[in-house]
Amino acid sequence: MKRYDLIVIGSGPGGYIAAQRAGNLGKSVLLIEADALGGVCTNHGCIPTKSLLGGAKLYKHALSGAQFGLEVDGARFNYNQASAHKDETVKTLRSGIEFLMKSAKVDVIFGHAQVLDEHTVEVNKERYGCDYLILATGSSSLVPPIKGSTLPHVLTSTEILALSEAPESLVVIGGGVIGIEFASFFSMIGTKVTVIEMMDEILPMADGEFAKLLRRELKGVDFHLGCKVEEIDAKHVHYTTKAGDRKSIEARMVLLSVGRKPNTAGFEALPLFIERGGVVVNDRMQTNLPTVYAVGDVNGKSLLAHSASRMAEVAVSNIFGSKQMRMRYDAIPWAVYSSPEVAGCGLTEAEANKRGLPIKSQTVQMRASGRFLAEEGKRAGGLVKVIAHRDSGAIVGIHLLGSYASEIIWGAAAIIEAELRVQDVKEIVFPHPSVNELIKDACFALDASV
């Protein structure tokens, strides 16, 4: 039986980063993948959606550029070409991960892993031994127990990525990140899109003001909030409104994006603590079994690709490294790559209030930015909000809606991670003209002293 310092099960942004970091420390590592390198993120999530959204944004801009001087005779979105580009992007990135694994001298085996005990894993009928085990098996789309949810035109996010043409109409069930990105994509390319969300607002991690504005900016999308889907049939989605009325919407296609569940199949032999479906871990990513760690969606702590990667680093640090890294959840940025984009890092006002944190906050309209005005025009909506501790001035949250949000937000993660205060941010020189400089404006509005 071949023995490794570390076996990692699952090669998504949790698993492959764990394997790479450990390999680069000189450890012997086996990475086991049941599907394709890169996991859901690379193959059925982050990357293919961003490829499609990129093309759709170009199409939207081509149609709406007249005020900026762009004249177009006729524009079409070629779904097959966009899809081919998406597939090529995924393939290139998979090769990239393959290359990283080779560089880090990580062995890779494709097959379903069955954990026999804390130090033994079986795959393709072979057994492999290890000192440490990292579970990084990710999550799967939740298919809710709704009548009709397994009909052929009712798709998960993985299935909808395999379409060869855009549906005429689409009902998206669930207004979280995945639902909203697909709603934005299909709406940009001409599909009639309706989102049905059970909660009173979309995007639960977003500041309420931002979620509301996003709904307004997603002009082609109809939203039904506080509504419960009762049944799906061949042509309709039937739902109950908050007031108790029964209604239905015609839908050629339905996307189920109501949530995801951790993948724990294969761990049955391990006496793991599992709560609400996720493997329980401490802030070192260690499970109740001292040599077994769990990173990424499988622990249910933060279902984001970059959270998984960070957890992987924390796990490897605590197994083979400095043992100093701890997982913190207060400075994890998130982004929705809709058009317009939304992004945030840290607390919303509602979350801060719930924690009893005394805060001050300032919202600035994006049209106060010369760059935003120059590139988006004065009718475009956009917001920046900075939330700080009322007394210390420590920045606890930054939220963005509008152009470049997803690429601006990392600086907020840096600021919150470094525990900078409003008065520190005022010392930072922001480039002009930019959208990001509105963060500085918000800080000066919170505290005018110099």
Place this chain on the structure above:
Amino acid sequence: MKRYDLIVIGSGPGGYIAAQRAGNLGKSVLLIEADALGGVCTNHGCIPTKSLLGGAKLYKHALSGAQFGLEVDGARFNYNQASAHKDETVKTLRSGIEFLMKSAKVDVIFGHAQVLDEHTVEVNKERYGCDYLILATGSSSLVPPIKGSTLPHVLTSTEILALSEAPESLVVIGGGVIGIEFASFFSMIGTKVTVIEMMDEILPMADGEFAKLLRRELKGVDFHLGCKVEEIDAKHVHYTTKAGDRKSIEARMVLLSVGRKPNTAGFEALPLFIERGGVVVNDRMQTNLPTVYAVGDVNGKSLLAHSASRMAEVAVSNIFGSKQMRMRYDAIPWAVYSSPEVAGCGLTEAEANKRGLPIKSQTVQMRASGRFLAEEGKRAGGLVKVIAHRDSGAIVGIHLLGSYASEIIWGAAAIIEAELRVQDVKEIVFPHPSVNELIKDACFALDASV
């Protein structure tokens, strides 16, 4: 004679920010402007160029979107419409500054200021007294002493913004930020563009590797480096190559972008120290006259809008505020809004070497980013470089070429200002997929420990 706590001369990003910050502290402020509120930046610089570049980028994307699924029958750039949008953007932002001045209770007078002594300024034949004076008069395009440089088709950056149609061909003399942005703009909309630069490389503040890649990515632009323009006539620009050969290029239009000179007219009565044309200041922005400060281009220290704004804050802090702020130049970001964009903050490798700083550096290709690959395709060029102190790991420079560079770079300013080290950046969670996360990849490549 009406007296103020502060008189500010010039309402660009140095002057209006100084007036606003002081006004918001409850001080009585008079702001004097000879032209239009906002100065060169708002009226003839940053803002109008970004408006035009925004439209041109849409046009470029419309023409080059086929691989991403965008099909366009025919596309044209409507110069008049782009120009009208530019003018509207400028007007909106001017009104914005007017509003800010009202909110901060700043008096504004239009006219040429003549400083009579350190506490008296004359404008429109009226005299005004002040305790403190901030000079924020900016700079003007340098017209080099070249034969033909005053011919009607030879324009400064201010004049070229007033065109009503694109020239068939354009020779840009000077490959600094201004020259490169116009070269990129006109090249995108179909003008045949040539850049003649006296130095061996364009963009002196950029890392050499980045400037070189930008030249390659600006596919429609011809570059002649190390060349000295000798004479301009009605149809040609004549220049001498590095090897000493005399050559000439046909040009319907010529842009002079060889540099800018501080505007010191009106200060003749003040015994100011002036060096290389700029008003000498200390790190509090104070001139040799204790109650007179000089911020922005007029002191020649850093000819960037946001540097001027920061200097304004430093000046007001030292006059009326905490007196704690000092001007530092090591964490000032810069951005070139060409297509592709280039941005940087801190030192280049060459600058670090010149200072004798022991460094380590890591360059990452942007195509290692899933987002970049998804949105730009695998043939697009792009780079990220992180430079750190070899021993302490302190980040001393971050450089970017490629999409979102100008909106990513503020985080680099935050990191360098907060004196974070490579090991600190590795603790920051970057959003995935993003271009900015390559900064983290570069940091892990510099130091693989966890």
